[in-house]
Amino acid sequence: MFSVIIPLYNKAPYVEKAINSVLSQTYREFELIVVNDGSTDDSLNVVQTFFKSPLGNLGAFSPSLGGWGVLTQSNLGVSIARNNGVKVAQYDYIAFLDADDWWEPTYLEEMKLLIEEFPQAGIYGSGYFLIKNGVKRIAPVGVERTFKKGEINYCRTYSNTLCMPLWTGSTIIRKTIFESEHGFKPTLKLGEDFDLWIRVVQKYPVVILNKPLSNYNQDVELANRAIGEKLYEPYEHMLFTDYGALQSNPEFRYLYEQLALYGLLPYYLTGKNEKEVKLILSGINWKDHAFKYRLYYKILPIVIVQFWMHFLKIGSIVKQKMLT
Known part of the structure; x- marks a missing residue:
């Protein structure tokens, strides 16, 4: 079977x-x-x-x-x-x-x-x-x-x-x-x-x-996982895929935007795939999503967001060491 x-x-x-x-x-x-x-x-x-x-x-x-x-x-x-x-x-x-x-x-x-x-x-x-x-x-x-x-x-x-x-x-x-x-x-x-x-x-x-x-x-x-700190070229990452007519489906669109706001942040902060990232962000319905993403992408200077993400990463590492 x-x-x-x-x-x-x-x-x-x-x-x-x-x-x-x-x-x-x-x-x-x-x-x-x-x-x-x-x-x-x-x-x-x-x-x-x-x-x-x-x-x-x-x-x-x-x-x-x-x-x-x-x-x-x-x-x-x-x-x-x-x-x-x-x-x-x-x-x-x-x-x-x-x-x-x-x-x-x-x-x-x-x-x-x-x-x-x-x-x-x-x-x-x-x-x-x-x-x-x-x-x-x-x-x-x-x-x-x-x-x-x-x-x-x-x-x-x-x-x-x-x-x-x-x-x-x-x-x-x-x-x-x-x-x-x-x-x-x-x-x-x-x-x-x-x-x-x-x-x-x-x-x-x-x-x-x-x-x-x-x-x-x-x-x-x-090093042996696709999900890690590596940043991919647009043709290698599903977030940069053109989903065509699916983008007009409200339920798919909402899901895609949620995944994009979470997954694109490392690209936004490093400037990787800058043109593609800007294009995706320009189509986001910001009012449908958590306010923190407006802070990260539209309100706070990049250097502040970079510092905050670095702080969160250190906190996560400390927490992992305490658990092991």
């Missing part, structure tokens, strides 16, 4: 736990496809300890249903790695898991039941845990505590808390829909999942199981 895709780039300390969490699933009708994205550490050797057969090369890959396989490619990025994994997938539903995250044992079993109960949907998600500074907490996606499962309005739900209701490691999508949308955009290095999900949810129902069944590991070194 499920093809599980694990993109792998320099995650040697983590990938064993990820793979074990797949192999320990209570539901067994799945195949596992690891896509090695040109790792330069010991990641591939760790994977080889699980699989006895020779490693496959892209284009010469034919795992049996219920089996496994490893694709090898040069370092082309996570979007292409996932897309190449889906190309050889043989089951109808695609489940993604990054190499530094892991599933609870009943994830696939409970997602199968969700799919059977809501066959009309095109994309499915579960709740998930956030792990940061060794502390595990339930991700506060924007549904009511009493909500158990069912269809959601993706943009409205996301806007409630700005915590992803569809996080890649807890999301399952029909293969035919993934293919019809041409998968993840190869150029995107940040927000490639948001970009695909937002295209899908405009056409198909979204169903959520409000139960944490996956684990999002935020304790990985920043």
